[in-house]
Amino acid sequence: MLIILIFITVISALVTTGFSLAALFFPGLIVRDGEATPTARVFALYGLARSVALLLVVLWAAFRADATALIWLGTLAxxxxxxxxxxxxxxxxxxxxxAPLGLGLAQLLVVVLAMWFVA
Incomplete structure (x- = not known):
């Protein structure tokens, strides 16, 4: 169960980071007719800063196989x-x-199962 928790949580953090990167470099992929204005770039950088921080902490917890940290981080993700x-x-x-609704529900389901079986 811990392996599934690690996998889904890392994937969730990668997806969030991917959307932030897409908003920064390809705003038209995120918002129809989105333009790379200076204001849009600043907001994308704010999102990227938070998503990269989450990804780094998730990777650290995954490397340590820390079930408690992954449960909390998985809930957040x-x-x-x-x-x-x-x-x-x-x-x-x-x-x-x-897509985010499905992945988010899958993430929370894995967290609940992990709390039941692992923690």
């Missing part, structure tokens, strides 16, 4: 993905709703 799905409703793109 799941909540972030659910919030990303809510933001995705503003874009009109169903993929930006259902």
């Amino acid at each position: 799941g909540i972030i993905l659910l919030a990303d799905a809510a933001v995705g409703t503003q874009t009109g793109d169903k993929l930006k709703i259902w």
Whole structure:
């Protein structure tokens, strides 16, 4: 179960970081007709700073195989993905709703199972 928790949590953190990188370098992929304005770049950098920090801490916990840390970080990653799905409703793109919603729910399910079996 710990391996599944590690895998899903790392994937969740990578997805969040990937969206932040896409917003920085390809804003049109995130928001229809998005332009790379200085304001959009600053907001993308704020998002990237937070997602990279989360990714680094998740990788550290995964390397240590720290179940307690991964449960907390997995919960955080799941909540972030659910919030990303809510933001995705503003874009009109169903993929930006259902992909983070599905991954976020999978993340939270794995966290609950890990709490039951591992911790």
